[in-house]
Amino acid sequence: xxxxxxxGPSWVGDMVMxxxxxxxxxxxxxxxxxxxxxxxxxxxLARMPEVRRGVVMPLGHGQLDLGARWRLGxxxxxxxxxxxxxxxxxxxxxxxxxxxxIPQRTGFRGEMRYGLLNDxxxxxxxxxPMTVQRFVALGQPRGAASTPPAFRVPSLIADAANQRALPxxxxxxxxxxxxxxMPGAEYGPAKQWPPAHYAELARxxxxxxxxxxxxxxxxxxxxxRPIAASAPDVHDLTGRTGLGDxxxxxxxxxxxVSNDSGLMHVAAALDVPLAAIFGSSSPEHTPPLGxxxxxxxxxxxxxxxxxxxxxxxxxxxxxxxxxxRVLAALEPFITGKENAPP
Numbered sequence: 444x445x446x447x448x449x450x451g452p453s454w455v456g457d458m459v460m461x462x463x464x465x466x467x468x469x470x471x472x473x474x475x476x477x478x479x480x481x482x483x484x485x486x487x488l489a490r491m492p493e494v495r496r497g498v499v500m501p502l503g504h505g506q507l508d509l510g511a512r513w514r515l516g517x518x519x520x521x522x523x524x525x526x527x528x529x530x531x532x533x534x535x536x537x538x539x540x541x542x543x544x545i546p547q548r549t550g551f552r553g554e555m556r557y558g559l560l561n562d563x564x565x566x567x568x569x570x571x572p573m574t575v576q577r578f579v580a581l582g583q584p585r586g587a588a589s590t591p592p593a594f595r596v597p598s599l600i601a602d603a604a605n606q607r608a609l610p611x612x613x614x615x616x617x618x619x620x621x622x623x624x625m626p627g628a629e630y631g632p633a634k635q636w637p638p639a640h641y642a643e644l645a646r647x648x649x650x651x652x653x654x655x656x657x658x659x660x661x662x663x664x665x666x667x668r669p670i671a672a673s674a675p676d677v678h679d680l681t682g683r684t685g686l687g688d689x690x691x692x693x694x695x696x697x698x699x700v701s702n703d704s705g706l707m708h709v710a711a712a713l714d715v716p717l718a719a720i721f722g723s724s725s726p727e728h729t730p731p732l733g734x735x736x737x738x739x740x741x742x743x744x745x746x747x748x749x750x751x752x753x754x755x756x757x758x759x760x761x762x763x764x765x766x767x768r769v770l771a772a773l774e775p776f777i778t779g780k781e782n783a784p785p
């Protein structure tokens with residue numbers, strides 16, 4: 444059977460979108476897919492049925508360490524992969540497949556990778572504006588049609604056994620409907636809806652009988668604190684859950700509210716009703732791909748700026764999105780009228 448090594452991305456959202464590539468490869472013919480990726484991504488990969496196994500990249504982001512990459516390549520050589528598809532655009536990411544002597548090494552041009560990759564593809568950003576389209580295009584034969592490739596929507600499978608254990612572990616009421624909040628944004632504050640807006644939305648939802656689960660890493664705890672203080676039914680889980688736990692909790696939620704972040708893509712891939720809030724970034728580039736995702740964006744003339752901090756020092760692209768607007772977007776999902784006739 445054809446064996447393919449994917450050198451995976453370093454961000455949660457990108458790893459979720461990479462599943463569309465895995466789906467496309469499986470649809471094209473029988474194959475086994477392994478993914479070389481950071482250790483944190485293994486719980487995500489474990490919830491993708493297309494992936495045979497995740498292979499831990501032993502080096503941190505930005506580390507070169509040629510010796511370690513050579514040793515990794517020699518270990519990978521034992522698997523006799525027929526192709527490697529390198530999703531990141533860096534020089535470093537192409538080294539392990541080269542050292543493994545994988546016959547076909549595919550990736551976009553970037554950072555002087557001539558020789559390391561022998562199936563170099565030009566990246567036409569106008570033809571492929573979305574990250575997911577770029578990933579899927581690398582799985583197509585060289586010289587495929589010039590139109591953007593169709594892609595399958597990522598679909599993560601929650602761990603049912605873990606789901607049953609989570610409410611007791613974190614003191615959650617399994618019988619009450621929950622709304623998940625993801626107030627963090629690794630990239631910077633220009634992608635973060637104000638915590639005060641999240642807090643007001645939490646009060647509105649708690650008054651209607653919902654509990655709120657605030658999910659994220661330790662870095663998101665500062666944003667979570669004012670939300671947790673806003674109502675008695677808010678559970679601050681930031682920094683307390685592993686990534687796999689966050690995935691499985693999201694799958695239990697009635698709906699979710701998120702900044703443009705990795706967990707936004709996770710919620711969409713679980714088909715959880717989602718209000719996705721965009722400020723400095725573009726929903727044309729990295730939108731949530733689920734069928735029940737609603738994008739909230741003011742589309743101001745100054746956005747998207749793609750800055751970590753607002754260059755104009757006002758962040759109106761985010762502050763101008765009122766909690767009542769987000770609540771109205773969620774209304775069909777939280778009232779059970781999602782499929783009601785107009």
